[in-house]
Amino acid sequence: MSLIHTSLQDFTRLLASASPTPGGGSSAALEAALGVGLIRKIALITLGKAAYTHCTDRMHRTAVSAEALGRDFLAWVAEDTAAYEDFIAVKHLPRHTEEEQAAYRQALGHALQSCILIPHKILQAAVQGLDLGNDLAPDYYTGTASDLGLAALSLKTAAQGAHLTILMNFKAIIALGLSQESLVQDRIQKSQALLDEAAAVAGRIYTQVRKTLS
Numbered sequence: 001m002s003l004i005h006t007s008l009q010d011f012t013r014l015l016a017s018a019s020p021t022p023g024g025g026s027s028a029a030l031e032a033a034l035g036v037g038l039i040r041k042i043a044l045i046t047l048g049k050a051a052y053t054h055c056t057d058r059m060h061r062t063a064v065s066a067e068a069l070g071r072d073f074l075a076w077v078a079e080d081t082a083a084y085e086d087f088i089a090v091k092h093l094p095r096h097t098e099e100e101q102a103a104y105r106q107a108l109g110h111a112l113q114s115c116i117l118i119p120h121k122i123l124q125a126a127v128q129g130l131d132l133g134n135d136l137a138p139d140y141y142t143g144t145a146s147d148l149g150l151a152a153l154s155l156k157t158a159a160q161g162a163h164l165t166i167l168m169n170f171k172a173i174i175a176l177g178l179s180q181e182s183l184v185q186d187r188i189q190k191s192q193a194l195l196d197e198a199a200a201v202a203g204r205i206y207t208q209v210r211k212t213l214s
Helices: 008-015 024-047 050-091 098-136 142-175 181-213
Strands: none
Touching: 008 024, 024 050, 024 098, 024 142, 050 098, 098 142, 098 181, 142 181
């Protein structure tokens, strides 16, 4: 059975086990799925309120976009786990001859790149989810304000978790000499810029929600 089709109880049991998967990357993807799920809920509830008919089109677009992001995040829950399991499998390849060692290093590099690609997608999409939340903030049914605040926190946490996963795998790439450090540092800077953007947008949303609830 696919990881995303397991029950919450089974998923959390696996997460709390000694098994290396699922881990932080899958958790970040799930956290982000929860965040955009709340954003979609807010848009749909607002759509059902007569006082908000002036923003029907915007709420509909938000609901559709949030649903699409949610599907992506759930797919990445499974894909991140699969990527790391592939990495573990590569670690068991034979390395007795020079040819085997060369094949091992090449496979290891590809595996680590995959372990970076998925969390990078999660980080980028978390920013997109926060932008959806920010678009809601000026005019939404304020009875869902706490949901919006939690959505922002969930997406920010997902972005932070994905970024940590990226850093961990880049560190391995540098340590193994599988890529030029200057190229790695450039990619790290780009992921840091995405993280900074996520933190800034989440902060704006959370501050506005607190004002609404004060």
